[in-house]
Amino acid sequence: MIKSRESLAIDCNNCLVKHVCLAQDISISDIEELNSLIQNVRCIEKKNHVYHLHDPLKNLYAIYSGSCKEYGIDSNGNEFIVNFYFPGDIIGLESIAAQKYLYYMMALEDLQLCVLPLNNFLKTMHRKPNIMRRVMHLSSIKMQYDQSARLGITAHERVCDFLLNIANRMYQRKPDEKEICLPMSQIEISNFLGIAYETVNRVFQNLKKKNIIVMNNKTLEILDLGRLEELGRLDYSVMSSVSPAVTSI
Amino acid sequence: MIKSRESLAIDCNNCLVKHVCLAQDISISDIEELNSLIQNVRCIEKKNHVYHLHDPLKNLYAIYSGSCKEYGIDSNGNEFIVNFYFPGDIIGLESIAAQKYLYYMMALEDLQLCVLPLNNFLKTMHRKPNIMRRVMHLSSIKMQYDQSARLGITAHERVCDFLLNIANRMYQRKPDEKEICLPMSQIEISNFLGIAYETVNRVFQNLKKKNIIVMNNKTLEILDLGRLEELGRLDYSVMSSVSPAVTSI
DNA sequence: CGGCATATTGAAAACTATCAACGGCAGTGG
């Protein structure tokens, strides 16, 4: 379950998502500092947990591959999904203050996580001001996405904003990929957006009928970005101009 | 409009909200570092802007007194409120990555803002690891609140969660105050929550009728916290146990 | 193949937004 980074030949220098992760804008010598900080990779199979609510927080994680969902259980015993995370995202940031994880984190696909021991990470930030700046930068982007992820009012707007958000983040990661793989189910999307899953499905059907998107199975392709943006509420031009880095929805 | 901190006798050591701001958990000698970093206070009258969308980001601000709203204009020209901020909150964090402000920030009441010049602030964080840790801590709390502020599904849940969120934050600031002053209008609450203002009003009327809250003018008192929590979705016990510090909704 | 989770669709019920009207209150200007 835990493997050495070395055995998997994982290195911040040749990482496919370093441009959205810690290593962006960091000098070669400082990247070595990251490489020595991050010794291990945790591998977690689909549907397994990275951590549970209230587990003591010892590590943050940077997603090397795969995706996961962050969720809690409300007072009625129902799951509520707080966020989805993708390669390059840092997970655990919102739990630092509490020193224990505030939510459950479950793999949606098989996950490879670069392990960031929190205390050493803070020491590294202190030694290397550029890494500290990079962490502030990534934190800032996460705040920006968290604040604006849920702004749409109607179910249509919410679903369109969700698709734009995901598409935007995927574009940062792989600008050439037209097809987006959605690792979460429609039920999970509906849960995240706070609307009934039948409604999510109907909005998807509607967007398909208007030839704005195509979907088969889990793959999504956006045919008409302009019209999707008209139907959503957010102006994503600001977001994409920020930087090629994203931490969360 | 800009005054020296000295002339107003403002000092992190005797600040009324230092326990939710930067100075918490910081040694006396490091607090002097904060005091020398923060030379000025910006005073802004009610309904005036702290900054506008796309202004270059040179400063963060710590709210010394007053409150403000963060908002944008959507593609239809309508205002959408992203967040509310109160004394002790740091504003501007989500704009660091973009190096320009991502939203408008308007005073809801007369504001006094401690000015944190960003570059010097980053240098201070580098010099003083405990201050860096404190900033990470406050960032973490902001993420936590941003993620969980909007989780309710129905209008009732959303309004109740909003009240719990505000009450929680006010309790951190003044544990003895039973009455909460809501500096924003019902219209602004409805805008923030993404529901019609008539609906917000009806929920308030309903909560009053059930003797869960009392409201006159802008003051709110929660009579039955337990029932309010039942009606909301979030479990705020986790939040309040985190730490006596909050950065945003 | 069987069993289970997810996706899809229709119809009815519930909820929320919209439209409209009115009262209160503060600020403005004559």
Add this chain to the structure above:
DNA sequence: CCACTGCCGTTGATAGTTTTCAATATGCCG
């Protein structure tokens, strides 16, 4: 000082959207 104006809060009636309930289809996994 008082009328006037505009913003905010309040309430009812109606229209529109979304949820809920129900039934069926599809796809995945052992």
